[in-house]
Amino acid sequence: MQTANSSAEEEIFRVRKLEIADKNKGFIELLQQLTVCDSVSDERFQERFQELAIYGDDHLVCVIEDDKSGKIVATGSVFIEKKFIRNCGKVGHIEDVVVDSSVRGKQLGKKIVEFLSDHARLTGCYKVILDCSTNNIPFYERCGFKQKEVQMVKYFI
Ligand SMILES: CC(C)(COP(=O)(O)OP(=O)(O)OC[C@H]1O[C@@H](n2cnc3c(N)ncnc32)[C@H](O)[C@@H]1OP(=O)(O)O)[C@@H](O)C(=O)NCCC(=O)NCCS
Numbered sequence: 819m820q821t822a823n824s825s826a827e828e829e830i831f832r833v834r835k836l837e838i839a840d841k842n843k844g845f846i847e848l849l850q851q852l853t854v855c856d857s858v859s860d861e862r863f864q865e866r867f868q869e870l871a872i873y874g875d876d877h878l879v880c881v882i883e884d885d886k887s888g889k890i891v892a893t894g895s896v897f898i899e900k901k902f903i904r905n906c907g908k909v910g911h912i913e914d915v916v917v918d919s920s921v922r923g924k925q926l927g928k929k930i931v932e933f934l935s936d937h938a939r940l941t942g943c944y945k946v947i948l949d950c951s952t953n954n955i956p957f958y959e960r961c962g963f964k965q966k967e968v969q970m971v972k973y974f975i
């Protein structure tokens with residue numbers, strides 16, 4: 819059963835699509851908690867935002883804004899890959915999931931991953947996949963994922 823408190827938190831922590839204005843609400847600073855992410859000029863941000871918008875539902879960046887502080891406190895993205903295999907099937911790739919360190923442990927990460935997974939399912943994907951560090955395995959298991967195979971990578975820079 820939902821308590822008055824938890825429904826109040828629901829309202830404060832709603833998942834929505836990224837908007838251009840989020841650049842000035844700490845979106846880049848949040849990504850800096852995930853990995854190397856230099857500052858991005860307003861112009862480059864808008865350019866990249868427009869580039870991604872062309873993909874429509876095939877590329878989604880979602881965020882949670884803390885209504886009280888006006889800060890972006892969680893984000894994640896999903897890219898829909900169109901394949902020839904599996905009857906021209908589609909696969910969702912989840913990337914760049916991060917929750918602000920001040921609000922971790924409040925189910926926001928799970929909310930983001932569920933939102934992205936639902937998007938992949940609703941756009942017709944037969945599965946959704948992601949890479950993560952071993953210490954995040956329990957988190958993704960809580961989100962309904964299971965470990966399968968290994969990740970390989972080749973860096974160009
Ligand atoms: C990983 C991360 C996104 C989790 O976000 P969060 O909001 O703190 O996680 P949630 O509160 O939604 O946790 C959901 C469940 O996973 C569990 N969980 C979360 N992180 C965990 C961890 N490191 N080890 C074990 N369990 C964990 C929670 O206890 C919770 O369990 P419950 O459903 O039984 O209550 C967050 O810690 C983070 O941003 N880390 C830094 C960036 C990062 O590593 N991102 C992932 C890139 S792949």
